[in-house]
Amino acid sequence: MxxxxxxxxxxxxxxxxxxxxxxxxxxxxxxxxxxxxxxxxxxxxxxxxxxxxxxxxxxxxxxxxxxxxxxxxxxxxxxxxxxxxxxxVGHVLPKDNFVALKLPALDADAPEIVIIGAGPAGLFAAIEAIQSGFRPVIIERGAPVRQRRRDLVKITRDHRVDPHSNYCFGEGGAGTYSDGKLYTRSHKRGDIRGALECLVSFGADPNILVESHPHIGTNKLPGIIESMRESIITSGGVVHFGCLLVDIQTDGPEGAVSAVIWKEVDSQEQVTYSCQSVILATGHSARDVFHLLHGKGWKLEAKPFAIGVRIEHPQSVIDQAQYHGEPRGDWLPPASYKLVCQARGRGVHSFCMCPGGIIAPCATQDGEVVTNGWSPSKRNNPFANSGMVVQIDESIWEAEGFSGPLGGLEFQQMIEKRCWEAAGKTQRAPAQRLHDFLEGDKESKDLPTCSYLPGIVSVNLRSLLPESIAEPLAEGLATFGKKMPAFMHADAVLVAPESRTSSPIRIPRDNDSLQHPDVPGLFPCGEGGGYAGGILSAALDGTKVVQASVRRFQDRA
Ligand SMILES: Cc1cc2nc3c(=O)[nH]c(=O)nc-3n(C[C@H](O)[C@H](O)[C@H](O)COP(=O)(O)OP(=O)(O)OC[C@H]3O[C@@H](n4cnc5c(N)ncnc54)[C@H](O)[C@@H]3O)c2cc1C
Known part of the structure; x- marks a missing residue:
C-alpha cells in the first residue's frame, strides 16, 4: 500500500x-x-x-x-x-463494503441454545446463534430496555434499587445506559469491524465505522438494543424478561448440562427447561450466579480487578487542558483523557472516562453505593467524569480478612456497603474535594456542584478505602496532576466508590472448547466470566462462545 x-x-x-x-x-x-x-x-x-x-x-x-x-x-x-x-477523475472508488445485517428466519425445528443475560455478550450470542441456524432462548432477569428507564429514575428520585432492573441489570446489560464507548485494545478478540457493522445495522450512526474512538451515547443505545431484540424475535428467537436463573442441572457420567431452572422475579414458581448447552453471560454484578456456581462446587477463581473513586471536573477545564487553552469551537469534541501510572508498586489508571457526562448510581441492590458514568451521544453535559482506580489482587483483600474464590467479591461488597453507610444509607454517595483527599485526613467543608443526581455527602474518603488503596490512589492522582496541571482544579471532586470495573471472579473455561472444565455444556461468557472488559469485547466473546457451542453440537450429532 x-x-x-x-x-x-x-x-x-x-x-x-x-x-x-x-x-x-x-x-x-x-x-x-x-x-x-x-x-x-x-x-x-x-x-x-x-x-x-x-x-x-x-x-x-x-x-x-x-x-x-x-x-x-x-x-x-x-x-x-x-x-x-x-x-x-474517470475512475470509480471501490464500493463501501458495508452491508446491513439481516437475520434469517429460523427453521421450526432449529436446535436451541439457552443464553442467560441480554447484555452485549448475550445479544451478540443470540445473533450469532441465529446466523448459525440455532434458536436462541434468552433468559433475562431485568426489564425491557424502555421499562428499565423508569427503574433508573426510582434510584435517583426515591433511592430505591430494584435488584433486577437497574444500571447493570436489564435488557442491553450494563452498557445500555452508558457512554457507549466502542473500543477494545485487543484486536485478537475477534471481528471488531463486524461487531460495529452489526450495531450500525440496528440503528447506530455509521460514523462509528470511521471514528477511531467511537461512542454511541445513552440516548441512542436503547433504540439499538430494542431493534436487535425485535429482529431476534422476528427470526424465531425467544426472549423471557423478568426471569431469573436460579439453577443449572447436570446429568450423565460427565455431569453435563441437562436443564436450566428459572423463575419470574416476582414469583416463586420455577420453570425447568431442558437444554444441552447454556451460555452464561450474566455480567460482573450477578453475585447470585457466582454464589450459585460456588455452592455447586464448580470451580471459580478470584481475579485481580481495580477499585477507587470517580473524579469529576468541569468539562471546560479538561477541554482547555487538552486543546492548549483554545476554545473548543464547533468542530472539536469534548476532550477526554487517559492517565496511567505506577504508584507504590500498583497500577493506577483512569477508567471509563465520560466527557460531557454524568456520574451514575450503579448499585444492584439496596444497602450499597456504586458509581460509574454515562454520556449522551453529544457528550454535552458540563462535566467530565472518569474512574480513577488502583489495580488490586488477593494480597489486598486477604489483608482485610477475605479469601478464597469469592474473596475479591466480598471485599468489593464491603467497600460498597461502607460507602452506603457513610453517606447516610441512601443512594447519596460519599465525596471529597481532590485537594482535601490529597492533603490527608480531611473532610471537605463544602462540595462543588456534581452531576451525580442522587446527591453527594462530604466524607473523608480515606476512612472508607483501606490504606493499601487510598495511598497509591493519592500518589497516582498527584502524578496525574503533574502530567496535566488542570487535573488539580479547585472544583475537582472525588465520588466513591468506583468498584465494578471488571469481574472480581473468573469462571474458568477450557481454551479450545470454551466450556467450564467441571461442566460440559456450560459456556462462561463475557465480562462476568472474566473474558471481556467492555461492550465491544463482551459482544465479541458472545459471538465466539456460540461458535464453540455450535461445534460441540455438531461433534455430538
Ligand atoms: C454505567 C456504565 C457505563 C459503562 N460504560 C461503558 C462504555 O462506555 N463502554 C464500554 O465498553 N463499557 C462500558 N461499561 C461496561 C460494559 O457495560 C460491560 O463491560 C458490558 O456490558 C459487559 O457485557 P456482558 O454482556 O458481559 O454483561 P452485562 O452487560 O453485565 O449483562 C449481563 C446481563 O445478565 C443479566 N443477568 C444477571 N444475572 C442474571 C440471572 N441470574 N438471570 C437472568 N439474567 C441475569 C443482567 O440483567 C444483564 O442484563 C459500562 C458499564 C456501566 C455500568
Missing amino acids: SAQGRSSKSKFKRRKEASKPQRILSPIGEVEVRLPVEAAHQSESFRTAVAAAAGWTPEELGDYRVIRKNLDARHRPVQAMWLTQIAQ
Missing part, C-alpha cells in the same frame, strides 16, 4: 518528515490527510488538502471517501488526521 501513499500505520514522526507527499501513481488509492480540524470540516479546503496529499492537482481528484478519523491534539491548532480513499 505504501506505493500508493498510505501512511496510516506510519508513526507521527515519519509523517512529519514526509512533508512533500509522493505522487500517488495508481488512479485509486488512500492518503492520510492532515489539517486543522476546522478546515477538515470545510469541503473545499478538505478537497484541496486531499489532492495535495496525493500529489495530484485538484482537477485530477475525482471522488473521495473518509474511512478513518483521528485527532492529533498534541499540536496547536488540533489536527484532523483523516485516512481517505481517493480516485482520479
